[in-house]
Amino acid sequence: MEQYLGLVENVLREGTYKPNRTGVDTISTFSQHYEIDLQEGFPLLTTKQMDGFRWDSMLHELLWYLSGEEHVRNLREKTGIWNEWADEEGNLDTAYGRFWRRFPVPDSGLSGESWPEDGHRWLNEDGTFDQIQYVVDGLNENPNSRRFVVSAWHPANAAVSTLPPCHYTFVVNVQGETLNLHLTQRSGDVALGIPFNIAAYALLATVLARETGFEVGKFAHTIVDAHIYCGEGERGEWYRDNLGELQARLDDVEVKAEFEEVREWLESEAPEEAEGKERFDHVPGLLTQLSREPKSRPEIEITADSLAELTYDDIALREYDAHPGIKFSVAE
Numbered sequence: 001m002e003q004y005l006g007l008v009e010n011v012l013r014e015g016t017y018k019p020n021r022t023g024v025d026t027i028s029t030f031s032q033h034y035e036i037d038l039q040e041g042f043p044l045l046t047t048k049q050m051d052g053f054r055w056d057s058m059l060h061e062l063l064w065y066l067s068g069e070e071h072v073r074n075l076r077e078k079t080g081i082w083n084e085w086a087d088e089e090g091n092l093d094t095a096y097g098r099f100w101r102r103f104p105v106p107d108s109g110l111s112g113e114s115w116p117e118d119g120h121r122w123l124n125e126d127g128t129f130d131q132i133q134y135v136v137d138g139l140n141e142n143p144n145s146r147r148f149v150v151s152a153w154h155p156a157n158a159a160v161s162t163l164p165p166c167h168y169t170f171v172v173n174v175q176g177e178t179l180n181l182h183l184t185q186r187s188g189d190v191a192l193g194i195p196f197n198i199a200a201y202a203l204l205a206t207v208l209a210r211e212t213g214f215e216v217g218k219f220a221h222t223i224v225d226a227h228i229y230c231g232e233g234e235r236g237e238w239y240r241d242n243l244g245e246l247q248a249r250l251d252d253v254e255v256k257a258e259f260e261e262v263r264e265w266l267e268s269e270a271p272e273e274a275e276g277k278e279r280f281d282h283v284p285g286l287l288t289q290l291s292r293e294p295k296s297r298p299e300i301e302i303t304a305d306s307l308a309e310l311t312y313d314d315i316a317l318r319e320y321d322a323h324p325g326i327k328f329s330v331a332e
């Protein structure tokens with residue numbers, strides 16, 4: 001997928017060295033944006049293997065969002081990707097789905113608001129608001145609306161959360177017969193999180209289009225702080241001092257294969273990652289991905305009739321062929 005490889009290249013070529021709360025340093029950029037035409041196939045990366053357990057994790061994660069659950073007690077039976085951020089009971093501040101399906105609403109609205117007398121249509125029994133149902137109904141009844149916004153950002157929650165939402169709002173927009181989706185993400189881990197985020201929202205756009213009778217159109221993605229983790233301690237600090245040299249070498253690359261030469265140079269120059277801290281430097285693995293020729297995009301097949309009935313077994317990935325998997329460690 002050229003857009004992803006373009007993102008990786010932009011961050012490496014233009015990024016600045018940026019330490020952060022995780023202790024694993026980053027090469028970071030401000031405001032990356034790209035669009036992916038979903039009619040050209042499903043945007044699952046092919047420059048590293050993403051089917052098998054990775055695909056399963058992504059799918060279970062999206063179904064978990066749609067479930068509206070505020071805990072990982074069911075999700076963790078399927079994938080461990082959110083376990084580190086949940087408490088002992090499995091509760092998670094950043095349960096996106098809770099905000100999607102049950103956004104907190106003050107009891108009788110804010111003062112000065114005019115609410116329908118006969119009750120608010122998308123309020124759940126507990127008084128919370130179902131943003132997904134609002135969008136689905138709106139797409140069916142008034143598809144040209146420009147108000148199909150879903151937000152996972154609750155300021156009071158975000159201010160104290162262990163991990164406030166990264167992909168915190170999306171907008172669905174219809175053009176003619178096609179349904180498009182724009183995602184805004186405040187913070188993006190280019191090697192690990194972003195491939196999952198692209199796949200999950202492309203799938204969500206496909207599911208919403210199917211539910212409402214549109215063709216799926218484009219997925220657009222804005223990432224405010226797009227970063228590549230580059231290691232802990234001496235390994236991370238090496239980039240502080242050598243990013244200029246790395247970027248000069250990247251500027252000289254003319255054919256994809258030369259990205260591997262940059263990786264070899266880097267591995268020979270940078271101090272080794274500390275024991276037990278391997279693969280927190282994502283740069284080598286991403287250079288390998290840049291050196292690979294992307295393969296044709298896979299297809300997605302959905303058999304559920306409606307979003308409400310959607311289960312794991314209703315979604316199948318077809319014609320997927322990818323380069324070998326690459327391991328990266330998650331900065332916590």
Ligand SMILES: Nc1nc(=O)c2c([nH]1)NC[C@@H]1CN(c3ccc(C(=O)N[C@@H](CCC(=O)O)C(=O)O)cc3)CN21
Binds near residue numbers: 053080189328332
């Ligand atoms: N630094 C960081 N990056 C993230 O992408 C991220 C966080 N933190 N914290 C919250 C969530 C959790 N997410 C995660 C967590 C783990 C993997 C991960 O380890 N992915 C492996 C496959 C692991 C599996 O499927 O079990 C990979 O190779 O992609 C990916 C996304 C995305 N988010």
Ligand SMILES: O=c1ccn([C@H]2C[C@H](O)[C@@H](COP(=O)(O)O)O2)c(=O)[nH]1
Binds near residue numbers: 021166190
């Ligand atoms: O879906 C996700 C969830 C998380 N991330 C990444 C982005 C950052 O690297 C970390 C979050 O750290 P903050 O300090 O809160 O920004 O997780 C992602 O890319 N995608």
